[in-house]
Amino acid sequence: MQQLIRISEVFAPIHEEILARLGIGSAKRLGTEYWLFSRETPLDLSKLEAGLFVRWQMSVDHAWPCVPEQTEDFLEKATRALVRKFATSPLQQVMVSPLVAGSPHPVYKKLASQLQQNLRQEFCPPRARLDPEEQEAEALTLFGLLGKEGLFCAMASPRSCRGFYAGGSKYISHNAPHSISRAGAKVAEALHFLRLFHPALPETTRWLELGASPGGMTAELLERGFAVTAVDRAPLDPRVASHPRLEFFAENAATFLPPRGTLYDALLCDMNGSAEESLAIVLSKRAVLRSGALVVFTLKTHKAAGMEEILALHHRVLAQARRGGLELLAQTHLTYNRHEFTLFWRVP
Numbered sequence: 001m002q003q004l005i006r007i008s009e010v011f012a013p014i015h016e017e018i019l020a021r022l023g024i025g026s027a028k029r030l031g032t033e034y035w036l037f038s039r040e041t042p043l044d045l046s047k048l049e050a051g052l053f054v055r056w057q058m059s060v061d062h063a064w065p066c067v068p069e070q071t072e073d074f075l076e077k078a079t080r081a082l083v084r085k086f087a088t089s090p091l092q093q094v095m096v097s098p099l100v101a102g103s104p105h106p107v108y109k110k111l112a113s114q115l116q117q118n119l120r121q122e123f124c125p126p127r128a129r130l131d132p133e134e135q136e137a138e139a140l141t142l143f144g145l146l147g148k149e150g151l152f153c154a155m156a157s158p159r160s161c162r163g164f165y166a167g168g169s170k171y172i173s174h175n176a177p178h179s180i181s182r183a184g185a186k187v188a189e190a191l192h193f194l195r196l197f198h199p200a201l202p203e204t205t206r207w208l209e210l211g212a213s214p215g216g217m218t219a220e221l222l223e224r225g226f227a228v229t230a231v232d233r234a235p236l237d238p239r240v241a242s243h244p245r246l247e248f249f250a251e252n253a254a255t256f257l258p259p260r261g262t263l264y265d266a267l268l269c270d271m272n273g274s275a276e277e278s279l280a281i282v283l284s285k286r287a288v289l290r291s292g293a294l295v296v297f298t299l300k301t302h303k304a305a306g307m308e309e310i311l312a313l314h315h316r317v318l319a320q321a322r323r324g325g326l327e328l329l330a331q332t333h334l335t336y337n338r339h340e341f342t343l344f345w346r347v348p
């Protein structure tokens with residue numbers, strides 16, 4: 001069966017090494033970030049170290065290699081073929097994306113959106129109105145990816161593919177009125193991804209945020225109604241600093257002691273510097289995290305040169321977290337991550 005995976009362009013210099021490490025011998029490149037290859041079963045990303053780099057995966061149930069732009073009646077033909085194939089399937093939603101996101105290929109963006117609309121109308125209209133955000137992680141969705149190489153579709157659960165949107169990227173504006181830095185979009189995307197593996201966090205969630213300045217993530221958490229205790233040596237942007245649900249401590253996170261008696265439901269760490277030192281600081285706060293608390297950690301890899309060093313660092317960080325009593329829930333490379341990954345742990 002044909003398998004399709006996505007690896008961010010950020011890792012372009014090491015794409016070939018990653019594919020080799022995943023055991024993929026020969027693969028056809030689709031767009032800039034996707035690879036198509038033959039394999040009987042999907043890769044088990046949880047068992048492969050290099051699985052960390054894979055943003056999206058799906059087993060291709062329907063492929064139409066063609067140049068859609070030059071194919072007469074492409075939309076009608078594609079819709080008919082997919083309706084024939086999946087008509088009796090219990091689909092919760094249809095999600096189609098272009099293989100290359102953004103402006104370089106507006107034609108495919110438009111075609112993807114039209115195909116998605118056609119298919120949603122065909123597949124059970126009342127359910128097709130379901131908000132993409134309300135999809136269930138384990139129910140079946142028809143995913144499609146479309147580009148100058150053709151159309152590639154799968155009927156699969158968002159969790160098995162690692163995203164609610166085809167390809168895994170949700171568009172998040174970092175120009176929202178409450179936005180202070182790009183990092184706000186990063187935490188929004190992280191919380192969206194988390195829903196694949198964890199129920200949405202209630203508004204009553206109290207966050208401890210380490211490395212908060214200038215406050216992009218803080219603003220995003222506050223916007224969602226959460227309460228935040230933020231810590232950073234550097235100050236917060238005045239637009240967020242006096243928010244009523246925020247307390248801010250301008251100090252070293254390593255020596256910071258939360259106000260007596262306070263327990264947190266979640267911890268967010270976006271501190272720069274050595275990943276292992278940052279994680280040691282996170283683990284030192286273990287006593288103020290409730291059982292079941294979530295830890296969202298940006299694993300910065302700036303100093304790691306090449307795939308092997310990144311994997312070695314990742315390996316050490318996972319071992320350190322295990323020793324510190326954290327259970328790994330999920331890990332990914334988000335659209336808003338550059339040379340870093342986002343790891344999610346749970347306090348048992």
Ligand SMILES: C[S@@+](CC[C@H](N)C(=O)[O-])C[C@H]1O[C@@H](n2cnc3c(N)ncnc32)[C@H](O)[C@@H]1O
Pocket residue numbers: 181183184210211212213214215216217218231232233234251252253254270271272273
């Ligand atoms: C990437 S920036 C954080 C961006 C921020 N999350 C946002 O959303 O705007 C990293 C921050 O970590 C802070 N930091 C690094 N080590 C720290 C420590 N030991 N104690 C307090 N702050 C620290 C730095 O001062 C810096 O502001």
